[in-house]
Structure formats: C-alpha cells, structure tokens
Amino acid sequence: MFNSSFDAVVPMLCVTLAALAAMGAEAFRARDEKMPIGGLGIIGLVGAGVACALLWNRNTSSFGVIVADNFGLFVTMVLVIVGILTIMFSSQVLEVDNLPRGEYYALLLFGIAGMMMMATANDLLVVFISLEILSLAVYVLTGIRRDDPRSTEAAFKYFLLGAFSSAFFLYGIAFTYGLTGSTRLDRIGAFLAAQSMSDNPLILVALGLLLVGFAFKISAVPFHMWTPDAYEGAPAIVTGFMSTGVKAAAFAAFARVFLSAFEPFSQQWVPVIWVLAAATMILGTVVGVAQSNLKRMLAYSSIAHGGYLLVGLVAANQIGKAAILFYLLAYAITNLAAFGVIAMLASSNDENEELRDYKGLWHTHPALAAMMTVCLLSLGGLPPTVGFVGKWYIFSAAVSSGYYGLAVIGMLTSVVSVFFYLRVVVMMYMSEREGPEPVRPRIARMGMVALTLSVILIFYLGILPTRVLDYAAESIATIF
Amino acid sequence: MDGWLGVLIMLVLGVGFAAVMIGLSVLLGPKNPTPEKLAPYECGMPAVGDARERHSVKFYLVAMIFLLFDIEIAFLYPWAVALRDLGWPGLMQIVTFFMILSVGYLYVWRKGALDWAPAARARNALRRGPRKAA
Amino acid sequence: MDLRFAVQLGIIGLTFFMLINASAVLVLAERKIMGFMQQRYGPYLVGPHGMLQPLADIVKLLFKEELRPKAADKWLFNLAPILSVAAAFTAFATVPWGAETTFFGLLDDPVSLGVADLNVGVLVIFAVTSMGVYGIVLAGWASNSKYSLLGGLRASAQMISYELSYATALAAVILLAGSLSVREVVDAQSGYWLGFIPRWYVFLQPVGFIIYVIAGVAETNRAPFDFPEAEQELVAGYNTEYSAVRFALFPQAEYINMATMSAVATDLYLGGWHGPFLEQYGLGWLWFLMKVGLILFTYIWVRWTVPRYRYDQLMNFGWKWLFPAAVINLIVTAALVLYFNA
Numbered sequence: 001m002f003n004s005s006f007d008a009v010v011p012m013l014c015v016t017l018a019a020l021a022a023m024g025a026e027a028f029r030a031r032d033e034k035m036p037i038g039g040l041g042i043i044g045l046v047g048a049g050v051a052c053a054l055l056w057n058r059n060t061s062s063f064g065v066i067v068a069d070n071f072g073l074f075v076t077m078v079l080v081i082v083g084i085l086t087i088m089f090s091s092q093v094l095e096v097d098n099l100p101r102g103e104y105y106a107l108l109l110f111g112i113a114g115m116m117m118m119a120t121a122n123d124l125l126v127v128f129i130s131l132e133i134l135s136l137a138v139y140v141l142t143g144i145r146r147d148d149p150r151s152t153e154a155a156f157k158y159f160l161l162g163a164f165s166s167a168f169f170l171y172g173i174a175f176t177y178g179l180t181g182s183t184r185l186d187r188i189g190a191f192l193a194a195q196s197m198s199d200n201p202l203i204l205v206a207l208g209l210l211l212v213g214f215a216f217k218i219s220a221v222p223f224h225m226w227t228p229d230a231y232e233g234a235p236a237i238v239t240g241f242m243s244t245g246v247k248a249a250a251f252a253a254f255a256r257v258f259l260s261a262f263e264p265f266s267q268q269w270v271p272v273i274w275v276l277a278a279a280t281m282i283l284g285t286v287v288g289v290a291q292s293n294l295k296r297m298l299a300y301s302s303i304a305h306g307g308y309l310l311v312g313l314v315a316a317n318q319i320g321k322a323a324i325l326f327y328l329l330a331y332a333i334t335n336l337a338a339f340g341v342i343a344m345l346a347s348s349n350d351e352n353e354e355l356r357d358y359k360g361l362w363h364t365h366p367a368l369a370a371m372m373t374v375c376l377l378s379l380g381g382l383p384p385t386v387g388f389v390g391k392w393y394i395f396s397a398a399v400s401s402g403y404y405g406l407a408v409i410g411m412l413t414s415v416v417s418v419f420f421y422l423r424v425v426v427m428m429y430m431s432e433r434e435g436p437e438p439v440r441p442r443i444a445r446m447g448m449v450a451l452t453l454s455v456i457l458i459f460y461l462g463i464l465p466t467r468v469l470d471y472a473a474e475s476i477a478t479i480f
Numbered sequence: 481m482d483g484w485l486g487v488l489i490m491l492v493l494g495v496g497f498a499a500v501m502i503g504l505s506v507l508l509g510p511k512n513p514t515p516e517k518l519a520p521y522e523c524g525m526p527a528v529g530d531a532r533e534r535h536s537v538k539f540y541l542v543a544m545i546f547l548l549f550d551i552e553i554a555f556l557y558p559w560a561v562a563l564r565d566l567g568w569p570g571l572m573q574i575v576t577f578f579m580i581l582s583v584g585y586l587y588v589w590r591k592g593a594l595d596w597a598p599a600a601r602a603r604n605a606l607r608r609g610p611r612k613a614a
Numbered sequence: 615m616d617l618r619f620a621v622q623l624g625i626i627g628l629t630f631f632m633l634i635n636a637s638a639v640l641v642l643a644e645r646k647i648m649g650f651m652q653q654r655y656g657p658y659l660v661g662p663h664g665m666l667q668p669l670a671d672i673v674k675l676l677f678k679e680e681l682r683p684k685a686a687d688k689w690l691f692n693l694a695p696i697l698s699v700a701a702a703f704t705a706f707a708t709v710p711w712g713a714e715t716t717f718f719g720l721l722d723d724p725v726s727l728g729v730a731d732l733n734v735g736v737l738v739i740f741a742v743t744s745m746g747v748y749g750i751v752l753a754g755w756a757s758n759s760k761y762s763l764l765g766g767l768r769a770s771a772q773m774i775s776y777e778l779s780y781a782t783a784l785a786a787v788i789l790l791a792g793s794l795s796v797r798e799v800v801d802a803q804s805g806y807w808l809g810f811i812p813r814w815y816v817f818l819q820p821v822g823f824i825i826y827v828i829a830g831v832a833e834t835n836r837a838p839f840d841f842p843e844a845e846q847e848l849v850a851g852y853n854t855e856y857s858a859v860r861f862a863l864f865p866q867a868e869y870i871n872m873a874t875m876s877a878v879a880t881d882l883y884l885g886g887w888h889g890p891f892l893e894q895y896g897l898g899w900l901w902f903l904m905k906v907g908l909i910l911f912t913y914i915w916v917r918w919t920v921p922r923y924r925y926d927q928l929m930n931f932g933w934k935w936l937f938p939a940a941v942i943n944l945i946v947t948a949a950l951v952l953y954f955n956a
Contacts, residue, residue, distance in 0.1 A: 020583045026585075027590035486626055486730030487707040487738065493630050494703030498696040498863055501676075503861035508681050518684040520759035521854050530685070531760045539767050546774040549937075553781045556944070557737060558758040563948055564955060571948050576942060591777075594933045596926035 007060040008068035011048040011076050011238045012116040015083070018044020019109030021243060026102020037105045039088045044109060045087070048116070049080040058473075064184065065123035070475035071325070072120035074251040078329050079119065079245055082336060086241045087236040088450035093237045096348050096441045099144055107144075108241065111137030115249035124173045124210075124261075126184040127253050129339035131169065131217065134249060135162050138242045142234040154233025161216070161226040169213025176205035176261075207262060207269055214257070218306045221279040231299035236291055236346055236353065239295060240339025244332040245301040259316060266316070273314050278409050280307030285413040289420050296362040297420060298338060301379060304417060305331050311406050312394050318476070320397035322338045323390070325472040330378070330390035330461060337374040341368055344447045347439045358424060361431040368443070369428045372456050376425055378458050380418040386461035393469075405432035541593050552581060618721055620944060626729050633706060637869035638668035644914050651918045671862075678858040683758060686855065695856070695863035698749030702870035705742040708735035709877045710797050712887050712899035726797065727887075727899055735796040736788060740781055744834065746871060747773045750852050753864070757855035765851025768841045768925065775832055775932040780829035782940035783822045786947040787815055787882045796878075797842035800832075800886035812887040821943045823883045825936055827909075830875040832932065834868060837917040841925055876909035877902075884909075 006013075021044075022037045029035050052073045061067040068076075086108065094101045114133030121127045139162065143155025177183050179202055180191040192203075212223065219227040231239045260270060285302025309331075312324035345352050345361075345368070362369040378385035391414060398407040435461035461468055520527045556574070563570055588594060619933055642657065642665065649656025659665030682691055712727025732738055747770050754766015791799040805813050815822045832839040841851075848854070853864045884905045887898030923931070 022578065023587050024583050027587040484730065484732065486622075487704060489623075489626055489730070490707040490729050491700055491704045493626075495696055497630075497703070498699040499645060501859045501863065502692065504697070505676050505678070505680055508676050509858055510677075512679070513681070515684075517679075519680050520683045520685065520757065520762075521664065522850065523849075527759075531758045531763045532755075535763070538772050542771045542775060546778065549778050550774075550781075553778065553785065556782070556785045557788060557794065560785045560944075560948075561792060561794055563789055563951065566790055568952055571945075571952060574658065574948070575945060578945065585686070589934065594929065596929040610813035 002026075005060055006062055007055060007058070008062035008066045008120065010051040010055070011073075011080075012113045012120075014044050014047035015109050015113040018047075019096070021272065022106040022109060022205070026100075026106065029102060033456075035102075037102055038091055041087050041105050041109050042084055043304060045080050045083045045112070049077065051093060052077050052080065054375050061122065065126045066117065066120050067122040068120055068469075070477075071256070072250050072252065072477040074325050074472060075248055075328065076116045076117035078248050078332050079112055079115050080323075081164075081329075081330050082241065082245045082248065083108070085333070085336050085340070085450050085454060086237060086245075088446050089237050089240070089336075089343055090371070091446045092441070092444035093235060093343050093346070094344070095444070098348070099235070102134060104141070104144060107137045107141050111141065111241075112245065118249040119252035121253060122185050123258075124176060124185065124188075124257070127207070127257065128166070128169060128173060130249075131253075132166065134246060135166070135217075138238075138246060141241070142230055142240045144238065145235055148233075151235065154230045158226050158230040165213050165216035165223070168209050168216070172206050172209030172211075175202060175209060176187060176283070178204060179203055185257060185261040186243060189263060192262065192264045204268060207265060208272075210257065211269065211272065214250060214254040215276060217245055218309070219303050220306055220310060221283045221303065224280070224303050227303055228296050228299045231294045231302070232293065236295060236343035236351070239299070240336045240343065242338045243299070243339070247302070247306060247309075248328045248332055251306075251324065251328060255313055255457060258313065259280065259321070270314055270316075273310055273429040273458040274403070274406065277307050277310035279312055280304065280310060281409055281413045285416045288333060289416065291420075292355050293353055294342060294355055294358065294424065295339075295351075297344075297355070297424075298335070301417060302331075302335060303419075304413060305335070305379075307361075307413075308394050308410060310390065311398050311403070311410055314406060315394075315397040315401040315403055317397055317401050318473070319393060319400060321476040322472040323393035323397050325391040325393055325475055326465070326469055327445075329468065329472075330386040333349050333454050333457050333461075334375050334378040334385075334387055337451055337458070338372065338379065338396065340447060340451055340454070341372045341375065344443055344451075345440055347441050350439060351431065352438045352440070355424065355427060357438050359431045361428040364437065364440070367448070368451075371451050372428065373425050374455050375460055376421040378462070381414050382418065384456045384459065384462045385393045387399075389462055389465045389469075409433050538596060545593065546587055548584070550582070552577070618723065618725060621717070621721060622694065622725055624728060625725065629706065629711070629729050630703065631663050633703060633870050633873065636873045637866045638672075638912075640869040640872065640910065641671070642916075643910070647773060647911070648918050651915075660938055669684070672859075675858050675862045679690045680860060681855070681857045683855050685758040685952055687756040687758070690752050691855075692860070694749050694753035694756055695867075696749075696869035697752065697862045698746060698868075699863050701742055701746040701749060702867040702874065705739055705746070705874045705903070706870070706877065707742075708732050708738045708796060709874060709881060710800065710886070711877065713893070728797070731795065731797050733793075733795045733902050734793045736784060736799070736878065736882075740784065743871065743874065746867065747869065749864075753856065754852040754951075757852070759855050760848070761848045761854045764843075765848045765854070768848075768851060769835060772835070772839065772841055772928060772932075774828040775929060776832035776839075776936070779825055779932065779936040779940045780833055782944055783819075783829065784882065786819055786940075786944045789944070789947055790815055790818060796881050800881050800888070803885040804888045812885055812888065812890075814888075815881065816883040819883065819947070821939065822947070823879070825943065826879060827912075827942050828885065829932075829936060830879065831913065832928070834875055835868045836868075836872065836913060838920040838922050839864045839928060840922060872910060872913055873906065876913070878904045879909055880905040887929070889926050896917040914939070 021040055025035055025037055025040065048303070055073055056066045056070060059069050087105070090104065093099070094104060095168055111134045114130045114137060116126060117130035118134060121130055139159045142158050143152050145151040173183060176188060179200070180188045182188055182191065216223040231243060262269060281304050284300050284307055288297050288300030288304065290298060309324055309327055312320045312327060339381050342353055345365070374385065378387035381387045381391040391410070394406045395410055398410065520531065522528065535542065559566070559574055645667070646656045657667040660666045660670045682688070707729040710728030710731060711724055714724040714726045716722070716724045738909065750769040751766040754762045754764070754769065757763070786859035787799060788794060791802040793799060793802070803813050803815055807813055811817065835841070853861055880902060886904040887893065889898065892898060892900050
C-alpha cells in the first residue's frame with residue numbers, strides 16, 4: 001500500500017492544496033479585505049502543469065487506481081489551461097456581481113481537482129468519487145448567484161438530474177462488479193477479454209447504465225435536458241467552465257472506460273453511441289438555430305460539439321482517439337473564450353446575453369467583437385482556426401473507419417451551425433443598435449489578457465497543429 | 481447469547497413492553513375528550529396558527545456538518561481497530577485526513593455556522609471587521 | 615430446547631426485568647436524593663420510606679385519560695414513545711454485565727452474562743443509542759404543538775452534536791483495546807499495574823472519560839443539558855402533549871438510557887466486572903452494579919447541583935471545545951499506543 005509512488009497524484013494534489021489554502025484564506029479574511037485568492041489558484045494550477053510535464057512519458061500509477069499515463073496527463077493539461085483561463089476571466093465577474101470570492105475559487109479548484117482525478121482514474125469507484133467531487137462543486141457554482149432566481153433554479157435542476165444520473169452510474173458499477181469481480185478497469189478488461197460473456201444480458205445492463213451516467217455528464221441527446229437551463233442560468237463564466245472542464249473530464253473517463261475495460265464489447269456499444277452521436281449533433285444544431293439568447297445558443301452548440309466528440313469515440317481508430325484529445329483542447333479553449341466575452345460584457349443587474357444586445361458591439365468594443373468573432377468562427381470550424389483542424393481530424397477518422405454516415409451528418413450540421421455563429425458576427429458588425437446602449441461594465445485588463453491568450457492559441461493551433469497533434473498521438477499510443 | 485438473536489429478542493421485548501403498556505392504558509383510562517383537551521397546549525390561550533412552520537436554517541446547518549463528521553467517525557472505528565497493523569503510516573494517513581477536515585472545520589467555525597445566538601455572530605463580525613481593516 | 619439456551623433466555627429475561635426496575639429505582643432515587651439535597655424528605659408516604667412510590671405512579675398513570683391533540687399525526691404520535699423505549703432497551707443488548715460463567719458447574723460451556731456478545735458491540739451501542747433521537751424528534755413533530763416541535767428540534771441538534779464527541783472519545787478506547795467487542799475491551803482491563811493499580815482505561819484515558827461522561831449527559835438530555843424539555847422555556851418540550859402511559863414511556867426511556875450510558879462507561883473505562891476479592895467467587899457482577907450505581911449517583915448529583923446552560927453555550931461547548939478535545943485526545947492516544955507498542 002505504501003510502496004506505490006505518490007507521483008501520479010501530484011497534479012491533483014497541487015490543485016487540492018491550492019483549494020484548501022483558498023478555503024483557509026477565506027475563513028480568516030476580514031470582511032472587506034482583498035486577498036489574491038485567484039492568484040493562489042493560478043499558482044496551484046501552474047504547479048499541476050509543471051507536474052504534468054515532468055510526469056510525461058513516465059506512466060506512473062498511484063495505489064493502482066490513479067494512472068498518470070500520457071492520455072490522462074494530456075487531459076489534465078487541458079484542464080490546467082481551462083482552470084487558468086477561468087480564473088483570469090473570473091476576477092472581473094466576481095467584482096461586478098459581488099460574488100463570494102473565497103468560496104468561488106475554492107469550489108472551482110476543488111472541481112478541477114475532481115476533474116483531474118476523473119481523467120486519470122483507473123477504477124470505476126474512483127471515477128464515481130471524482131464525478132461526485134466535480135459535480136458537487138459545479139452544482140454550487142451554478143447557483144452561486146444566490147439572489148438570482150434563474151441561477152438558483154438552474155442549480156436545482158442540475159442537482160436533481162445530476163444526482164439521478166449518478167445513481168444510474170453507481171448501479172452500472174455495481175452490475176459490473178457483480179459480473180467481473182473487480183472495479184479496476186484493467187482487470188475488468190482482462191476478465192471480459194478472457195471470458196465470452198456476450199450472451200449474458202447483465203453485462204448489457206451494466207454497459208447501458210454506465211452509458212447513461214456518462215451521457216448525462218457530457219449532455220448527449222437524449223440526456224441533455226438539463227443542459228440549456230443549467231447553462232443559461234449559471235453565471236456566464238461558470239457556464240464556460242462547466243461546458244469545457246466537466247465535458248473534458250467526463251469524456252476522458254468515458255473514453256478510458258469504454259475503450260479499455262469494455263473494448264471487448266465494442267460490437268455492442270458502438271451502434272448505440274453511433275445513434276447518440278448522430279442525435280446529439282442534429283438536435284444541438286437544429287435547436288441552436290432557433291435561439292435568441294446567446295448563452296442558450298452556445299449551450300446547444302456545446303451539446304452539438306459533444307456529438308462531434310462522440311464521433312471520435314465511435315471511430316476509435318488511431319486518428320480518432322488522438323482526434324478526441326485534440327478536439328477537447330480546441331473546444332475547451334474556444335468555448336471558454338466565447339463565454340469569457342459574454343461574462344465580461346454582463347453588468348450586475350443585466351446579463352446582456354440576448355442576441356440583440358450584441359448589435360453594434362463593433363462600435364463600442366472593437367477588440368472584444370473581433371476576438372468573439374474568432375471564437376465563433378473556430379466553433380463553427382472555419383479555417384485557419386483550431387476548430388477547423390479538430391473537426392477535420394474527427395471526420396477523417398470517421399471516414400477512415402468507414403462511418404460515412406456519421407461524417408456526412410457531422411459535416412452537414414457543421415455547415416448549419418456556421419449559420420448561427422455567423423448571425424452573431426453579422427449582428428456585431430453590420431447592424432446598428434436601436435434604443436439605448438446597454439449598460440456595460442468596465443472591461444478588466446486580466447480578462448483581456450486571457451482572451452488574447454486564447455485567440456493566440458486558437459490561431460497557433462489552427463495554423464501549426466502538428467506539434468500538439470503529435471503529443472495527442474503519443475498520448476494514446478501508450479494505452480488502449 | 482451469541483450472535484444477533486439476543487439483540488432481536490431485546491428489540492421485540494422493548495416494542496412489546498411499550499405496546500402493551502399503551503394498550504393497557506387505552507383499555508383502562510377514561511375517555512371523555514372535549515375540544516379544549518384536544519387543542520395543542522399554548523399556556524392556556526387558544527392556539528395561534530400551525531406549529532409546522534419553517535424553522536431556523538441553523539438546524540439544517542448543524543445536521544449537515546454533523547453528517548460530514550459522522551462519516552469521518554464511521555471511518556475512524558475500523559482504523560482504530562487496525563491501528564497496530566497499520567503502524568505509523570496509518571497514523572500519518574489519519575492525521576492528514578484530519579488536517580483536510582480541519583480546514584473545513586475552521587471554515588465553518590469562522591463563518592459563524594457554529595455560533596448559535598445572533599449576538600455571538602454579531603460580536604464575531606464586529607471583532608473581525610475593524611481589526612483586519614487597519 | 616437445551617439447557618444452555620434456556621439459561622441464556624433466562625439471562626435475557628433477567629436483563630430486561632432489571633432494566634424496567636432500573637427506571638423505577640432511578641425515579642425513586644432521584645426524588646429521594648433531590649429531597650436530601652434540598653433538605654426535605656421526598657416521597658415517604660407510599661410504602662416504607664416511600665419505596666412503592668414508582669409503582670403507585672405507574673398505576674395512577676394507567677388509569678389516566680390519553681389525550682392526543684386533534685391536529686397531531688395519529689400514527690407517529692403513538693410510534694414515537696414506542697421507538698424511544700425500544701431503542702433504549704435494544705441499546706443495552708450488547709452491554710455485558712458479568713464474566714462468563716458456568717453457574718458453579720451447572721453448564722458444560724460457560725455462558726456470558728449479558729444479552730448478546732457481538733464482535734461489533736461498540737458499534738451497535740453507538741448505532742442504537744443514536745436511533746433514540748428519532749423517538750424524540752418524531753414526538754416533537756407529531757404533536758403539532760410549538761413547544762413540542764421546538765423541543766424535538768433542539769433535542770435532535772443537541773444529540774447529534776454531542777454524538778460526535780461521544781463517538782470520538784469511544785474510538786480512543788477501541789484503539790487501546792484493539793477490538794470492537796465490549797467483552798474483549800473489558801477483559802483487556804483485567805489485572806493490575808505494579809500489583810495494586812487496576813488496569814482500567816480510565817487511568818489511561820482520563821480526558822476521554824471526562825468527555826464521554828459529559829457527552830453522555832448531553833446525549834441522555836439530562837441537566838445541565840436538558841434543553842429538549844427545559845421547563846421554563848418550553849413547558850415540557852417534546853412531550854408537552856403527551857399524557858398517561860405514553861408520557862411515562864419517555865422518562866422511562868431516559869432512565870434506561872442513563873443506565874446504558876453508565877453501564878457502557880463501566881465496561882469501557884472502569885474495568886466492568888473486574889475488581890478485587892469478589893471476582894474470585896464469580897460475583898464480579900456485583901462490582902459492575904456498584905460501579906454503575908456510582909456513576910448513576912453522579913448523574914443525579916450533577917442534575918441537582920449545576921444549573922442549566924443556555925442553548926448557544928451548549929452548542930458552543932459541544933462543537934468548539936468538546937469535539938476538538940476528543941479528536942486531539944484520539945490522535946495523542948494513537949501516537950502513544952504506537953510508541954509503546956514498537
């Protein structure tokens with residue numbers, strides 16, 4: 001028990017310590033005292049990033065249930081980036097909305113620690129625990145604007161449905177344990193490969209229950225019902241955080257569980273995920289077109305992006321697996337930056353998140369409008385942004401595995417989605433605002449820095465993706 | 481007695497005793513209820529409103545904090561039995577565990593979740609306010 | 615049915631009977647001691663020195679009218695006292711009160727004096743005593759009266775708050791004995807240090823013992839922690855609306871709980887039935903009774919000496935002093951055990 005190394009948990013340990021420090025600092029903070037709690041969080045996250053870099057290629061594991069293989073480390077790295085960007089965007093939001101900052105940062109960091117644990121978990125029970133850690137943090141973050149009924153409602157819906165889906169997941173673990181005698185992913189995989197259990201209906205029940213649990217977390221259709229409400233009600237930056245971080249972590253665990261432990265059963269689950277992927281892409285895009293609220297529109301868009309990620313999971317060849325990782329990174333940066341713009345433009349009493357609020361943004365906030373445009377184009381998958389590269393690899397993986405149908409659906413929905421992304425762009429540049437200008441807060445420098453960084457990353461990864469793609473390919477080479 | 485049978489017998493005896501006593505009293509006691517007798521007691525005055533209204537959130541807070549620490553205690557018992565086998569590393573683990581919990585404990589303490597009276601909370605707020613602001 | 619099983623049933627019956635009597639004796643003792651401390655007689659009319667007073671009380675209560683407020687919840691209102699009493703009796707089930715005995719050669723295998731010997735006895739006691747709070751909180755809620763509800767809520771908040779310290783203090787004893795079975799903990803305390811100091815855990819765990827006793831008083835809702843029924847504020851607290859036998863069952867549960875608390879303290883801290891002289895003749899249980907009696911006397915003594923705290927003082931004390939003290943006590947104990955074991 002004690003001879004196994006602690007190495008693999010160091011990244012999440014850094015973040016957890018930062019979270020504990022944030023909580024302690026908040027406890028001993030006088031009421032009006034300013035404390036650089038966000039900076040503390042960034043230090044912890046940078047520490048986690050350094051730890052990831054040092055652990056790269058070493059394939060360490062702690063206690064047998066946490067494995068720091070390259071796959072997990074890549075996702076951890078994505079989470080580090082998500083965390084740092086979120087904290088940078090958050091400073092202004094906390095100021096404007098007067099949110100409890102100690103609690104906010106502590107929850108954020110605990111959430112990230114949970115996500116990192118989920119991305120590197122090698123045991124179904126650890127997956128479940130980390131799922132709960134991140135979910136509880138995100139439930140509270142969703143409702144952190146306590147005096148806002150929409151935020152509270154969103155948190156409550158999210159909590160109830162999330163708890164419900166956790167039960168599904170737990171039942172799935174119970175069935176799996178009952179059938180295979182282990183919760184460790186490697187042992188389950190070995191057991192299932194050795195035994196021929198395809199005629200056992202219980203294994204299908206276990207698969208189905210686990211699938212429902214994961215599908216809820218990545219908001220795949222038809223388990224997406226909570227997504228638009230929760231995303232709309234939460235503060236914009238929290239929405240950005242949970243639509244990227246939670247999705248990245250859940251996808252990492254999803255891919256790990258299904259591609260390693262349940263690989264022998266791919267005959268059974270691939271068709272199901274095929275349908276899920278197609279439904280998710282279509283519904284996310286089609287309903288997204290009809291939205292007049294920018295946050296809600298992006299919520300549906302993030303559902304659709306979950307569908308593209310599922311395509312990578314269905315294809316599951318070497319390109320497909322690497323493409324999932326790269327797409328997660330691309331989507332995380334782009335989506336977070338888009339929500340960051342919304343968060344920065346929101347004032348304390350009006351969120352300014354209707355589409356018409358963005359009319360003529362070019363005239364008042366040219367820099368923000370330009371960067372928002374880049375984000376939206378990247379979400380739509382237009383070159384030379386990172387979104388294009390990500391989609392390219394996903395679809396080419398689908399084609400090379402022979403899933404032409406999925407590739408066609410994906411491309412068609414991408415084209416449709418470009419329509420609603422461009423609609424926002426058109427509003428920002430080409431229409432004049434009728435009526436009074438909405439009240440906008442002062443834009444904080446920290447947020448602009450974060451936004452600039454994101455845009456640089458979007459272009460860098462869009463034009464010169466090879467290096468990071470190599471990392472992604474290297475990541476999946478060691479496992480699966 | 482070995483095993484759980486004794487516990488079960490004791491439980492049955494306890495329930496039986498209480499039920500028999502109540503049954504006896506129902507048989508032997510007089511029955512002449514009046515509306516006044518059947519009203520809840522409020523110092524002799526007619527009852528005002530219903531008793532089941534919202535009560536202080538403090539009770540919920542205590543219940544939640546209790547749950548956290550009670551789980552910790554459920555964790556302590558097997559540890560206490562096995563300590564001699566676990567040795568010093570076992571102690572270090574539980575100390576680490578307590579350290580993490582104590583951050584949360586300090587947090588609820590400083591936030592006033594453990595202060596029951598409003599006066600104590602106000603006093604704490606006063607004490608914390610000006611001192612640090614300087 | 616073989617003889618051994620019959621004897622064991624007999625022991626259970628005896629334990630049950632003694633518990634019922636314990637509550638009667640305790641009522642009388644409490645009133646007598648109270649009278650003594652307040653320089654008056656206490657009950658003295660019924661029987662010699664008023665010794666039959668509890669019997670007279672229960673007969674009187676049997677013939678009283680049962681009242682239930684119209685707005686009360688019928689089922690829960692009846693269930694609450696039953697729950698309280700059942701939890702009180704069951705909690706005593708895993709408390710052994712004497713060494714294993716063959717009854718002077720009557721049986722081939724020795725039987726244990728006690729209802730049940732479980733390898734997780736301490737956990738069972740802990741679990742069942744905390745079930746007792748259901749009876750009280752249900753009584754408070756079912757009555758649909760403001761005093762009752764407040765009493766019930768206070769009781770539950772108080773009991774769960776002190777349960778933490780109580781359980782943490784017990785964990786230190788478990789640590790010393792390395793077992794969750796009450797009988798094994800007791801037997802680990804036999805013998806003497808230096809030939810004359812009994813190896814009782816109270817000498818190793820003085821802080822733990824004090825914490826346990828304080829928390830025990832609060833757990834049984836006794837003065838100075840009798841907030842659930844604080845007369846001056848809440849009339850009678852959770853049992854305001856109860857009358858006749860249903861009312862009598864609550865104090866009965868309380869007195870049995872007191873007996874359980876004292877018995878557990880005796881077993882875990884005071885060496886149970888171990889003591890000089892009597893043990894050799896198979897009469898260790900007399901030691902047990904004496905020790906329990908001593909603690910019970912202290913209970914009553916404290917009640918009539920210390921005034922009631924304020925509710926916020928109670929919560930402050932429980933959460934900010936008792937619980938940290940119990941945790942530190944536990945960690946220090948663990949470190950010392952490891953140090954002296956190595």
